[in-house]
Amino acid sequence: MALSQKKHARGQLCIPGGFTVLSIQFSSDTVAQHKLYVKEHKVRAERSSHRPMDRTLFVLNIPPYCSEDVVKELFSQFGSVHSVELRDHPGSSQESGPKLSTFFKPLTKQGFKVGYIVFQNASGLSAAKSHPHNVPLVVCTEQRPVQTGVQKWIQKYTESFIQPDNLQQVIDAFMRDYDKRKEEEEERQKKEAEQQQEDEEGWVKVTRGSKGAKARPHSEKANQKTLQKEMRKKRKKELMNFYTWQHRNTQKEHIAELRKKFEEDKQRIALLRAQRKFRPY
Structure with missing residues (x-):
C-alpha cells in the first residue's frame, strides 16, 4: 500500500510522520535523484544540549557516499551548521565514556545513515524544511569533489597507514585525559567520605549533593557500621x-x-x- 503524499503550495512534498522530502543528486551531469526525509528533531525523553530541539534537523536515508563533512557542506547553504552526527540507527546523542580517536574507533557499517544536523540559528532549520523537493541539492561539485569507486578505495587504503608520531600523540593525549579523570574521581570519593564520616557521638553530617541530586546522610560503610551496632x-x-x-x-x-x-x-x-x-x- 503506497504512502499518501501531500504537496504544499511552495513545492514541498510531505509524507506521513511529519517528514519533508529533499531531493539530492550526485552531480549536475547525473539524472537520477535520491530522496532525503527530514523533519525537526523533537524527543521529549532526550534532554541533551548536543541536540537542541529548536535547531536540530533529523534526516533519514543519507546515502553512503555522504560523509559528515559532505553533509555539513551540503546543508550549509540553508544556514551556518554547528555540528553533524551520522548514525546507523536513531539513538541517544552521546555515549558514556571518553571520546575515542579515529585510530581506535570500530569500523562503521557501509550503508544508509540517519543524521542529526544542528544549525547555529533556527532559521537554518526552517529553510531546510521549506526547500522545494523539485530543486535537487548537488553533492559533488568542482569546489566540493566527492570521491567514489576505485578512487575512494585508494584514498581509504592510503589513510589506513598510521604514522607512529601521530599515534603516539593520540595515546599521550588519551592517557593524560584518563589520569585527569581518575584524579577527579578519587578526589570526589575522598570528599564524599570526609563529608559522611561519623563524629565521636556517632552522628553523620548530611550534605546536599549536586543540583537535582538527593542528599545521602549515610554512605554504605556507615550504614553497615550502624546496623552492626x-x-x-x-x-x-x-x-x-x-x-x-x-x-x-x-x-x-x-x-x-x-x-x-x-x-x-x-x-x-x-x-x-x-x-x-x-x-x-
Missing part, C-alpha cells in the same frame, strides 16, 4: 533479659544505680550551698 545492642539486651530472674536483677541494679546517683547529687548540692555562705573575713 544495633545488632550488638539487641543481642546484648536479649541475653541480659532472657530469664525472669535476669530481668528482675537488671531492675534492681538500675534502681540501685539511681539511688547512688541521687545520694551523690545530694552531697554535691550540700557542698555548693556551703560554699555560698557569707564570710566577711
Whole structure:
C-alpha cells in the first residue's frame, strides 16, 4: 500500500510522520535523484544540549557516499551548521565514556545513515524544511569533489597507514585525559567520605549533593557500621533479659544505680550551698 503524499503550495512534498522530502543528486551531469526525509528533531525523553530541539534537523536515508563533512557542506547553504552526527540507527546523542580517536574507533557499517544536523540559528532549520523537493541539492561539485569507486578505495587504503608520531600523540593525549579523570574521581570519593564520616557521638553530617541530586546522610560503610551496632545492642539486651530472674536483677541494679546517683547529687548540692555562705573575713 503506497504512502499518501501531500504537496504544499511552495513545492514541498510531505509524507506521513511529519517528514519533508529533499531531493539530492550526485552531480549536475547525473539524472537520477535520491530522496532525503527530514523533519525537526523533537524527543521529549532526550534532554541533551548536543541536540537542541529548536535547531536540530533529523534526516533519514543519507546515502553512503555522504560523509559528515559532505553533509555539513551540503546543508550549509540553508544556514551556518554547528555540528553533524551520522548514525546507523536513531539513538541517544552521546555515549558514556571518553571520546575515542579515529585510530581506535570500530569500523562503521557501509550503508544508509540517519543524521542529526544542528544549525547555529533556527532559521537554518526552517529553510531546510521549506526547500522545494523539485530543486535537487548537488553533492559533488568542482569546489566540493566527492570521491567514489576505485578512487575512494585508494584514498581509504592510503589513510589506513598510521604514522607512529601521530599515534603516539593520540595515546599521550588519551592517557593524560584518563589520569585527569581518575584524579577527579578519587578526589570526589575522598570528599564524599570526609563529608559522611561519623563524629565521636556517632552522628553523620548530611550534605546536599549536586543540583537535582538527593542528599545521602549515610554512605554504605556507615550504614553497615550502624546496623552492626544495633545488632550488638539487641543481642546484648536479649541475653541480659532472657530469664525472669535476669530481668528482675537488671531492675534492681538500675534502681540501685539511681539511688547512688541521687545520694551523690545530694552531697554535691550540700557542698555548693556551703560554699555560698557569707564570710566577711
